[in-house]
Amino acid sequence: MQVLHINQSDITGGAAIAVHRLHQGLLAQGIDSRLLVDIVTTSSDRVAAIPPRRRLDYQIRRLTKHLGFNDIHLTSTFEIAKHPFYQAADVLHFHNLHSGYFNYLALPSLTKNKPAILTLHDMWGITGHCAYSFDCDRWKIGCGNCPYPDTYPPIQRDNTYLEWKLKHWAYSHSHLVAVATTSHWLAEQAKQSMLGRLPVHHIPYSIDTQAYQPLDPELCRSLLGITRGKKVLMFGAQSLTNPRKGGDLLLKALSGLPDSLKSEIVLLIMGNRGEKMVESLGIPSLNLGFVGSDRLKAIAYSAADLFLFPTRADAFGLVAQEAMACATPVVSFKVGGVPDIVRPGITGYLAQPEDASDFSAGIMQLLEDQALRDRLGQQSREIILEEYALEVQAQRYLQLYGKVLDS
Structure with a gap:
């Protein structure tokens, strides 16, 4: 089985560290796991960068940023399908799709011929812009009138209702088979969201218990x-x-x-x-x-x-x-x-x-x-x-990948 993880970074940031630990756990189970990311800081033939289109993307961003959209200017996302990692993959595993590197409108084309799962590391995947909605639950009904436009990732204009609609369209036209979440709380949020039509699995982060162990x-x-x-x-x-x-x-x-x-x-x-x-x-x-x-x-x-x-x-x-x-x-x-x-x-x-x-x-x-x-x-x-040992998380994802392939 060949699994391709798509994330913002290989080890920079909490979600990236979590993804890298899953990657290591899968390798230990004999799975051909690879990472395709925006920021590469490690040296490995199993990690590669998404080729950027900076000049074109920058020109489009000048318009979309002003309209309140952070990521839909990224044409480079559509080039992922040409990468050898993508072409060899049996299963696509999407992780954090925000942070200015991934265009969620590419999900339908990327998953047209390959099954995929999405792990939510925060709430961004189910909201009109924010990674955490705090006391706001407008993401359940379509966002709009955002009370926190400045929270990460901030927006210059409140078009959260339209972004929510665009995400919903992208998911509805994608071959996403399942959603995974890191906690029971996030699983409940996902079940009440635009992703609620999909099976939601709770699979928490793992940790290398040899590297992290009690010392004197x-x-x-x-x-x-x-x-x-x-x-x-x-x-x-x-x-x-x-x-x-x-x-x-x-x-x-x-x-x-x-x-x-x-x-x-x-x-x-x-x-x-x-x-x-x-x-x-x-x-x-x-x-x-x-x-x-x-x-x-x-x-x-x-x-x-x-x-x-x-x-x-x-x-x-x-x-x-x-x-x-x-x-x-x-x-x-x-x-x-x-x-x-x-x-x-x-x-x-x-x-x-x-x-x-x-x-x-x-x-x-x-x-x-x-x-x-x-x-x-x-x-x-x-x-x-x-x-939370590495092998526990790896085995749970292996079972989920099996279901994805069977589908």
Whole structure:
């Protein structure tokens, strides 16, 4: 079986990392898996770039962008059918189709002679423009009058009703056989959407449990230069720089911690531009900057007492999964697909949405109870091994590919 994944990048971004892990899991099962992407950063004969048509696409974009459409200017998408990866594929597996590289109007022609599935990594595939609709459910009835035109990916004009119609037309005229989602929450959204006529399968992300595994906490802290005896709270810098990731809620929650507890804490930040935003808290911080190595990330997660994930909207929670694989409990909000993996009293603490005080209470509860943290960490690791190993996800997709081919 030859499977072709089409995505925005090979490893840049959460969805890309998830797709690459699936790719590796399929290869381990003996499947001929290949990636066709916009941005290539790895070196592999199984990964290739979609040939661009920059000059022509740019000219068309000058018109369509002004009209409120982000992607329908991309004529290069129609050239995918000429690529050797496409021609050899038995099954097409579409992933994130936004981010300015794919024209969804090409779906009917690309799937005319090849069956395909679509994995939703966010809500973009079922809305009139946005990756997350927050409290808006107009995507169920056709969008229009968008309350969040500036949310990612932003639009210059509200033509969301027409874009919703165009997506519906593209799906209706495509040989899409099934939809997969990363969480139960997203599966329920898909069933209520324009894609609801298709079978919807819940297949969560997987993780390399050898690369991400618990390491000696004291040794990891020593390697990172963290003073012995400190309590370590870890989070991603993106939480501070992306409003959807809840940086304002995180800062409020940390500000609300007692001064006596603050004096015992070190903030461990992974990613760029995070340290200046926490200066006002009066809590020492260590910023690791961008960390691309799985091994270095495992060291950081293992050094932490808790991983903080203050997201406002997420389809799953890839970083929470990574932390749990390293036996680090997670504090997050009860939103989107997060409850699938952050399970109260089992793998971490879930605060009520938008409630920074509740988030702060969760941090305090877990920091003050070493035995509870140890138990949650151990249970987190066990759940990752049982439910989220690479081979588990690969086998579930293999079963779905089989159904696709049988159809």
